[in-house]
Amino acid sequence: MSDAHDSHGDFGDLQMGTHHVSSALQFTSVLIALLFLTIITVAVAQFDFGGANMLIAMGIASVKAALVILFFMHVKYDTAINKIMFLSSFLFLSLLFIFTLADRATRQMDHRAHTIKTPVASEWVHPNTLNSDH
């Protein structure tokens, strides 16, 4: 793994700017960091921080994801447009999350909520077949 200086320059004129060869040392460091963070996330999960559990776990997972994206997926060295395109998917995903979960979270805050209970499935009866004969 000491071949970081291997020649790939023969093609530099043909593929200029298209690739960046990371050193093996960098990959290995990232791997060690990822494994370490995995241990931390497991260790932290043994304690109960109440509502913060999810935030902590997602925070660590996001750091790990960032490492994978930046180094294993070479995004750190990629062209601006590729960065924008890939990262915009997270932006749009967050829109789905924010609005859907905000609806879910604020539904109980409606001022009529105290009179409106959520019935459980067993309280209602369903027809066994719905127009199956058509």
Next chain:
Amino acid sequence: MTTQVPPVETATPGVETERKTYLNVTKGFMSWAGTLDHKRIGLMYLIGTSAALLAGGLFALLVRLHLWEPTGMLFDNAEYNQVFTLHGVFMVFLFVIPAIPAALGNMILPLQLGAIDVALPRLNLLSFYLWVTGAIFAILAIVAGGFDTGWTFYTPYSLYTQQAVGLIGMGVFILGFSSIFTGLNFIVTVHKLRAPGLTWFRMPLFIWALYATSILQVLATPVLGITVLLVAIERLYHIGIFDPRLGGDAVLFEHFFWFYSHPAVYIMVLPAFGIISELVTVHSRKPLFGYKLIAFSSLAIAIISFLVWGHHMFTSGQSTYAMFAFSFLTFFVAIPTAIKEFSWVATVWKGSIALNSPMLYTLAFLIIFAIGGLTGVILGALNVDIHLHDTYFVVAHFHYVMMGSIALAFFAGLHHWWPKMFGVMYNETHAKISCALIFIGFNATFIPQFIMGSRGMPRRYATYVPDYEPYHKASTIGAMVLGVGVAFMVYYLVVSLLQKKRAMENQWGGVTLEWETPTPPPLENFSKPPVVTNEVYDYSKLDLETTITPAK
């Protein structure tokens, strides 16, 4: 936007030499089925989507005929539910979404960019075959007993009904990937294959619109994919995510569905805006008014459209807070849309307006889209929408946008690029008659629907309260006129292919790159790679001789 390329050498007048075009360069079934040429793929899409349009239109006519009588004329309720569902599914998934980007876009986008093909031609062909597969699934689903969920597949009904929802769900999933791949391909093509000198702000607005559309296709469609996949899993395995009997939530389905399907409305309408932007300037022979504002408004619409899906759910039990946010954001879509409409009108103003058939279709679009867009504003207001939601008012509104605007823009584009695509000209008088029939028929169909909708007629009704009978009758008569208009259009377009009346080299006097190639284009589009030196829509550089030179 002329290029430095000298005009293509013209054949000696009177001598018939068959020039090699993309249409005749190779022959045989496999040369089409296995083609990687964007124009041939676009043409195959055109045939496929047009067939879907005619099928969907036939279903629509059957629906309208059925509703002639309050008790229904043709079907029992089960059949009626299937027919209106088929109308929706065929029109939305097989026609409106792919028609403009995949058929006209495939044909025109690389030409306007000065490229010899799209960036990923194999993916383009795959995308077409995915469309075919999706269409086959839709037909299989009909054969397997049909489906009656409406095109929205709302759970839990779609989970309980015993019909072929799984098959059509699979079809929609596959069609989704077809749409994703088309969009992906266009984004890459626009980024990587622009001709030298074709900067972003020299790009024709059709390309801007297709680019914005592609972003939506790539980012919204996967959510539809996972949604129909979950419905399929739910039907097979009863996991319970969407099934209230098992603790699932039908409103979550609506969130997922509209996260896609609202942007999908703009997937459908943005390419139509692109065509209209293009046609308004060519047929007014005047640079587009507010070019940059229109370009950015396409992007703005694309992004805002992700923030407003909840306005389809104002009555479905969202929290008041979510309704507040969604209604507020919904009104913001009105602004870029209004900017576009005003800019088009300002472009026509003091132009040199050629009243040929593409321009007539464009003018019809501008009027109909004004109604479609403005009634959308009425629906954006929360309390008014509560009254109008799920009534014929909404049906009329989205038909004004989807049929009236998008299909008319598609027809306009088809008439505009028909001479480019085939080198032949249709009968202009016939085209004008057909445009008039479509315009009159369309308004006669849907204005009564606005009226009965605001008076409370709910949608998707196989039978109805007799109070609404006069409006239904008027609407049915209008639909027949509209049907005759479309059928007549198909007739004269087919005739034009058989009569082979030569079109002009540059039939309308366009200055974008697609008019720089011979008509119809050769296999690899340009004899020499074009270089763009002019600003966009600069009609002072137009070579008017090409507009009266017959194509070879």
Next chain:
Amino acid sequence: MFTTLIQDPPAAATPQGPDYATGIATETDKWGQLTKLASTFDDVDGLFYFTYVVCIFFFVLITGALLYSVVRYRRKTYDQPAASNVTHNTPLEVIWTVIPLLIVMVMFAWGFKGSLDMTYVPSDARQYKATASQWNWLFHYPNDPAKSRNELWVEIGKPAEFLLESTDVLHAFFLPSQRVKRDIVPGRYQSVWFTPTELGEFHLFCAEYCGLDHSKMYAKMHVVTAEEYADRPWDTFDDSTPEAAIKSGESIYQSACYSCHSVDGSKLTGPSWKGLFEKSGDQIVGAKREVIAGGATQTVTVDFDYIKESIHDPEAKKAVGYENANMTPFKDLNDRQIKAVIAYMKTLAQ
């Protein structure tokens, strides 16, 4: 317990077509677009017409400019250039961005205020419940055991709140005349309210597609005066003829009594109703029963008073052999209903 006391009105599996309320949709408001407003939610109409006028203004503006241009600047020769090559006008573009923005913000605020009003239920609202099933409506009235199917009665001027539930798929509760609509989502309750302001019959539609007979899922709402409302017109209990009384009695038995009392002599939790009355010649008379009252055994003759006491206060006299059975008192059955039950009991006499 109210809900089990009286049997639900029968639901036709496939209705033969609703008995439509008449002449409502054709009766429009004075501007001719919407159906006549019959509730207090006049903001809907106000905003609708405000938007409508704004829309017509812009439509006329756009169409007028287009048609004028087409006529005035029509291309007459193939090489005619444009009359102007202006490509932008910043003040104009700012104006047509800002003015629509202001207008739509007014619409948003107005619409949101209107919809907030629709969520604040007055404290004096009557609370009804509507149960939607494929493809019919069942209405429950406040503190009333009687229910009605596909017909609804509300009092004029009195706020009515509806708790909405679905037993199967999505439905929507839609009263065009009241300007209210709410989807009914299985798995949870939704609510909607309005104050009817006009007497008459009104359409109640299902507005969310719910399958085969979606279009036949129709109910008629009667808005009635306070006096008529006090008569409980939804109560279809009928004892006008002996046959009707027997039928009503049987229907009460079917909904409330059948699980503990048999009618064929077999022993369930409570004593069978068979043999409570006996045939004596052409007469049907009450049988004699051994009962325990206050710890002592006594014999009673079955009659109206005994049956009424047993229904309203089952612990007072307990039939021998059923000392340990506990019956829920059904205090809401009134004398007419009890007489109907007795009429049904008499048909079981031997």
Next chain:
Amino acid sequence: MSHDDHHSVVIPAPGPEFKPHTVAHHFDTPVQEFQSAKLGFWLFLATEILLFGGLFAAYFYFHEQYPETFVVGGKQLDWRLGGLNTCVLLLSSWTMAMGVRAAQTSQKKKLLMYCGLTVLGAAIFMVIKFFEYKAKSDHGLFVFSEMLGGYDTATGQLPWFTDIHGVMAGVPHGHMFFAIYVTMTGIHGLHVIIGAGLIIWIMFGAAKGRFHAGYYLPVDLVGLYWHLVDLIWIFLFPLLYLVP
């Protein structure tokens, strides 16, 4: 009338064990070809993110609705196996990154070796996953043989959720956690299998010498796909095994 010069761009092979690469005719330069394909692939990965995003949104939605189900259900999963699988996937991501690096530096044997190791990682992951699924199936938490069995509408009984040991007794909608668990890990597992298949396809190409410093595009793209599979698991692991 086509541009003849388009057909002539050929990237020479760096050695006799490699094959030259011909640039597709509609591209002017290899850079254009490389960047086009890569941009396209990033967009495809964006769609994958949103596809899984729907599942994650469903997870959070029901996590809020039925917290108890997730607390009790999450305890039924063995975090040791999940953690082990996390490490396996991270390692395989590393071998894949090294594999791409080997392709970039024209090291054919190393490319084959790293690809082989990555496929091995995928196999270990799926084997561990299989045993996890089997244990859950044996406990009636999702019975695979019964998954297609429909359900009894009268009782609401799910055939695939029999909960033999009653671990979810008294928890409302106890099946919901397992429904989400099996859907998310199932679709993820499908991606693992597809990814492994793609890597095997790369290995065939690599054996023929198709990939070298001049042309390693397919290796790069498959590598990105594999890292995405890893990326998703990085979130799945704490959400399913640890947090609830």
